[in-house]
Amino acid sequence: MDILTLFVVIPVLTMAGIILVKDLNRVRVAAAVGMGIQLLLSALLIFLYVSARNGGNTDEMLFVRDLVWFKTFNIHYTVGVDGISVAMIALTSLVVFAGIFASWEVDFLTKEFFVSLILLATGVFGFFISLDLFTMFLFYELAVIPMYLLIGIWGSGPKEYSAMKLTLMLMGASAILLLGILGIYFNSAPAGGQLTFNIQEIARHTIPMQAQYLFFPMTFVGFGVLGALFPFHTWSPDGHSSAPTAVSMLHAGVLMKLGGYGAFRVAIYLMPEAAHELSWIFIILTSISVVYGAFGAIVQKDLKYINAYSSVSHCGLVLFAILMMNKTALNGAVIQMISHGLMTALFFALIGMIYGRTHTRMINEMGGLMKIVPFLSVAYVIAGLASLGLPGLSGFVAEMTVFVGAFQHPDLFHRVVTIVAITSIVITAVYILRVIAILLLGPSTNEHYDHLRDARWYEKVSVVTLITFIAIIGMAPFLLTSLLSTGIQPIIDKILAYAQF
Amino acid sequence: MTLRDFLLMRQELLLIVATLLILSAEIFRDPEKKRSPDLFALILFAIVTFAGFLPSETGTLFGGMYEVTDTRLIMKNILNAGVLIVLLQSVSWLGRKEYEGRTSEYHIILLSTLAGMDFMISAGHFLMFYIGLELATIPLAALVAYDRFSNKSAEGGIKLILISALSSGILLYGLSMIYGTTGSLYFDEVARLFRNGNLEILAFIFFFSGMAFKISIVPFHLWTADVYEGAPVNITSYLSVISKGAAAFIFIIVLFRVFPVIIESWQKLIYVTAVLTMTIGNLFAIRQQNLKRFLAFSSISQAGYLLLGFIGGTQTGMASVIYYILVYVFSNLGAFGVVAAISNSSGRENIGDYNGLYRTNPGLSLVMLLALFSLAGIPPFAGFFGKFFLFTAAAQKGYYILVLIAVLNTIISLYYYLLVVKAMFIVKNETPIGSFNSDLPTKIALGICVAGIVIIGFAGIIFEMIRNSSFGV
Numbered sequence: 015m016d017i018l019t020l021f022v023v024i025p026v027l028t029m030a031g032i033i034l035v036k037d038l039n040r041v042r043v044a045a046a047v048g049m050g051i052q053l054l055l056s057a058l059l060i061f062l063y064v065s066a067r068n069g070g071n072t073d074e075m076l077f078v079r080d081l082v083w084f085k086t087f088n089i090h091y092t093v094g095v096d097g098i099s100v101a102m103i104a105l106t107s108l109v110v111f112a113g114i115f116a117s118w119e120v121d122f123l124t125k126e127f128f129v130s131l132i133l134l135a136t137g138v139f140g141f142f143i144s145l146d147l148f149t150m151f152l153f154y155e156l157a158v159i160p161m162y163l164l165i166g167i168w169g170s171g172p173k174e175y176s177a178m179k180l181t182l183m184l185m186g187a188s189a190i191l192l193l194g195i196l197g198i199y200f201n202s203a204p205a206g207g208q209l210t211f212n213i214q215e216i217a218r219h220t221i222p223m224q225a226q227y228l229f230f231p232m233t234f235v236g237f238g239v240l241g242a243l244f245p246f247h248t249w250s251p252d253g254h255s256s257a258p259t260a261v262s263m264l265h266a267g268v269l270m271k272l273g274g275y276g277a278f279r280v281a282i283y284l285m286p287e288a289a290h291e292l293s294w295i296f297i298i299l300t301s302i303s304v305v306y307g308a309f310g311a312i313v314q315k316d317l318k319y320i321n322a323y324s325s326v327s328h329c330g331l332v333l334f335a336i337l338m339m340n341k342t343a344l345n346g347a348v349i350q351m352i353s354h355g356l357m358t359a360l361f362f363a364l365i366g367m368i369y370g371r372t373h374t375r376m377i378n379e380m381g382g383l384m385k386i387v388p389f390l391s392v393a394y395v396i397a398g399l400a401s402l403g404l405p406g407l408s409g410f411v412a413e414m415t416v417f418v419g420a421f422q423h424p425d426l427f428h429r430v431v432t433i434v435a436i437t438s439i440v441i442t443a444v445y446i447l448r449v450i451a452i453l454l455l456g457p458s459t460n461e462h463y464d465h466l467r468d469a470r471w472y473e474k475v476s477v478v479t480l481i482t483f484i485a486i487i488g489m490a491p492f493l494l495t496s497l498l499s500t501g502i503q504p505i506i507d508k509i510l511a512y513a514q515f
Numbered sequence: 516m517t518l519r520d521f522l523l524m525r526q527e528l529l530l531i532v533a534t535l536l537i538l539s540a541e542i543f544r545d546p547e548k549k550r551s552p553d554l555f556a557l558i559l560f561a562i563v564t565f566a567g568f569l570p571s572e573t574g575t576l577f578g579g580m581y582e583v584t585d586t587r588l589i590m591k592n593i594l595n596a597g598v599l600i601v602l603l604q605s606v607s608w609l610g611r612k613e614y615e616g617r618t619s620e621y622h623i624i625l626l627s628t629l630a631g632m633d634f635m636i637s638a639g640h641f642l643m644f645y646i647g648l649e650l651a652t653i654p655l656a657a658l659v660a661y662d663r664f665s666n667k668s669a670e671g672g673i674k675l676i677l678i679s680a681l682s683s684g685i686l687l688y689g690l691s692m693i694y695g696t697t698g699s700l701y702f703d704e705v706a707r708l709f710r711n712g713n714l715e716i717l718a719f720i721f722f723f724s725g726m727a728f729k730i731s732i733v734p735f736h737l738w739t740a741d742v743y744e745g746a747p748v749n750i751t752s753y754l755s756v757i758s759k760g761a762a763a764f765i766f767i768i769v770l771f772r773v774f775p776v777i778i779e780s781w782q783k784l785i786y787v788t789a790v791l792t793m794t795i796g797n798l799f800a801i802r803q804q805n806l807k808r809f810l811a812f813s814s815i816s817q818a819g820y821l822l823l824g825f826i827g828g829t830q831t832g833m834a835s836v837i838y839y840i841l842v843y844v845f846s847n848l849g850a851f852g853v854v855a856a857i858s859n860s861s862g863r864e865n866i867g868d869y870n871g872l873y874r875t876n877p878g879l880s881l882v883m884l885l886a887l888f889s890l891a892g893i894p895p896f897a898g899f900f901g902k903f904f905l906f907t908a909a910a911q912k913g914y915y916i917l918v919l920i921a922v923l924n925t926i927i928s929l930y931y932y933l934l935v936v937k938a939m940f941i942v943k944n945e946t947p948i949g950s951f952n953s954d955l956p957t958k959i960a961l962g963i964c965v966a967g968i969v970i971i972g973f974a975g976i977i978f979e980m981i982r983n984s985s986f987g988v
Binding site: 082155163167182186196 | 922925926
């Protein structure tokens with residue numbers, strides 16, 4: 015078995031283990047051990063990947079494995095990774111690992127909870143290793159459906175409504191995406207020959223323009239909905255705020271990245287011509303996402319809603335950067351995905367921990383937490399500073415790269431939308447600092463909260479893991495960019511081939 | 516007839532022998548021993564099922580009236596597997612006091628309708644097809660009315676027999692016109708002589724309507740919900756899976772083989788009916804409270820998806836239809852099996868009764884979850900692959916709009932399937948249906964369904980096998 019398939023097999027084995035063990039504690043341990051192995055495996059993957067690249071391997075994808083699945087349709091189980099997927103896989107293992115520890119206290123149907131959570135993770139891992147559109151789509155849907163149960167059973171607030179809304183909107187998006195994928199498939203061999211779902215093979219040909227005009231928007235919107243593309247972002251605030259902590263972490267941290275990843279790996283990579291022609295529509299929409307999400311976060315009082323809207327804004331920035339279609343911006347998009355994944359997971363984890371103590375998420379009902387729970391509060395400040403782009407933390411690197419990339423376009427339109435998008439930085443600072451001021455630094459308003467316990471060991475594991483990586487990316491972004499460069503190059507080549515022509 | 520002829524017909528002959536054996540066993544049965552006939556029938560039918568999977572020759576009999584091809588063998592095997600599951604599921608239901616001494620008649624009627632379906636699928640001549648169809652339908656009315664203490668059951672039986680008579684009449688009228696225009700009823704000759712004229716189109720429309728009744732395609736679906744609701748649950752599952760599957764099998768064979776000349780006409784017809792069937796089935800399913808009616812409308816919409824495989828007239832299309840029915844057999848019987856188990860133990864059949872079911876009956880709830888997800892087309896379950904291939908088959912011929920309508924419909928269907936999931940897993944309930952243990956046959960049946968739902972999708976070889984035996988226009 016190759017190393018990539020292991021990324022799907024280990025979660026499946028973990029699920030089996032969780033089902034087999036008996037008492038509550040063992041369930042948690044089984045989940046933690048399984049995902050711990052997964053984390054080590056992704057470290058091994060990074061090591062193998064980097065050493066293969068240093069050894070002079072210049073293939074576009076490494077560790078490729080190809081098995082025929084359905085011969086009639088030329089559907090294969092094809093896996094392979096480039097630097098981008100490696101980075102995303104590492105992010106996923108980190109967030110899942112942290113998520114397991116953040117949900118240590120789930121005591122209602124614990125077994126089912128961890129099984130669903132890891133099933134979701136299986137879908138995400140499978141998605142990032144897939145090179146075949148069919149398997150990619152399969153894993154995409156696999157990642158979406160456990161959300162219904164996770165939010166519906168273990169959620170809070172209007173959970174049934176949120177779960178249904180989220181599931182239907184995301185499945186609706188995947189329905190459109192399915193059409194896009196079928197369209198790509200039937201145009202994958204314009205010169206005759208075997209039709210294929212394999213992304214690399216499709217990329218060797220040019221899909222006819224007419225088909226591109228039809229299927230690019232479908233594919234982009236299909237993935238975009240998951241990346242909270244305005245006006246299809248409405249599932250995100252409701253879903254994230256109703257979901258239990260680990261699910262919010264995983265969903266905002268990783269699942270929304272499926273949208274961004276798919277948008278450039280499938281929509282832009284395979285149909286760059288239509289992407290060039292139609293990008294202006296989506297650039298406008300994503301700029302709205304970026305600014306609107308930030309404004310939305312300002313007026314919210316619920317911590318989770320604030321962070322959910324902030325996710326809309328940050329994920330909008332990912333799509334925005336992807337649509338700029340140059341190397342710097344694309345680099346920025348991936349760094350932003352990783353950075354936002356880590357910091358939003360941290361945010362949601364902290365919010366979950368605070369909520370677990372105070373049983374409220376309304377910022378005006380709490381105050382002065384800095385004195386009461388210093389560990390959690392400091393971590394919250396760090397997450398906030400990363401989110402508003404403080405140099406030295408990951409958010410700064412990401413946003414800087416994105417905006418520099420976007421500003422490289424010399425024409426008026428791109429400059430204007432970039433400036434509009436940049437304003438979001440200021441707005442972000444407003445809502446982040448507002449929360450910090452009221453929630454952490456303000457006077458203590460409720461004496462019930464005076465004797466809260468600070469973080470326990472498992473919460474510290476979760477928080478420290480995430481903060482470490484936020485800081486590493488912030489201080490040494492070259493570690494990440496050197497990993498990404500080989501992955502981004504072929505996509506840029508394909509885009510430029512059109513621009514020159 | 517030579518031995519070879521007997522061997523060619525072994526599916527039907529074995530079935531008839533099994534039926535007769537059950538009948539004679541009933542005569543010599545010691546009335547003191549109660550449960551023996553069920554087990555006897557089950558064993559006999561299991562033998563028939565396994566015999567079906569043995570390699571067989573292909574060929575024709577009775578001067579071309581009866582045909583055995585790889586396609587038809589696969590179809591019969593799928594039906595056999597389905598019927599085996601239905602029989603297993605009915606054991607506990609038949610054990611009720613009020614059915615004492617009547618269980619043999621259940622098996623005899625059920626197996627003779629299956630024999631009718633097998634004859635129908637093997638037909639190479641329209642008369643043979645018609646006889647098989649009648650044998651497959653008329654006894655069914657007796658089964659629907661099997662529960663003789665229930666008014667609804669009797670009502671369902673009457674409705675089914677009237678509708679069957681009507682649709683048979685329409686079908687026969689179409690056949691007579693086919694005979695009038697071509698002078699033959701052999702599939703091959705009709706295919707050769709059929710022209711694209713007005714009378715021929717009219718004949719085809721009558722034929723199509725007759726078949727549409729059987730598969731319950733909108734606008735010929737109105738009987739479905741009432742009959743499904745009235746019939747005992749196990750009969751409902753038989754009707755919605757086996758009976759519908761058999762009709763769809765022969766319909767696609769006849770359509771592709773006999774009527775390729777007028778393909779453009781029937782493509783339009785199927786386009787419209789597919790859209791109507793999917794949409795109306797789904798929209799009506801949303802409002803249903805009774806699970807049998809709910810599954811009835813869901814099965815109407817499933818027939819709509821099925822038509823997407825018909826429309827292209829391609830080999831892939833036919834393969835995806837057969838494959839989808841195979842998947843549908845396991846998924847729908849899984850769902851019905853759970854409904855039957857709960858209905859038999861508690862007599863409750865409404866979605867509201869399922870609130871909080873997971874707490875008391877986690878196993879059944881999980882089977883239901885898998886079955887509904889498979890019906891909704893959620894990976895990694897078999898239904899996802901089935902739907903994907905149907906959609907691919909339609910998109911291959913450029914029917915992108917139709918595929919769009921179909922995928923939007925799957926979202927609607929996901930909504931109402933999730934309503935059941937919500938009831939079972941999410942809604943809190945102080946008084947859920949009590950915990951109970953299903954008997955062994957039910958467990959085996961549900962186990963087979965779950966295995967089918969999980970495995971069929973991953974085993975790519977099954978699709979390849981079906982595809983190699985299929986044919987296009």
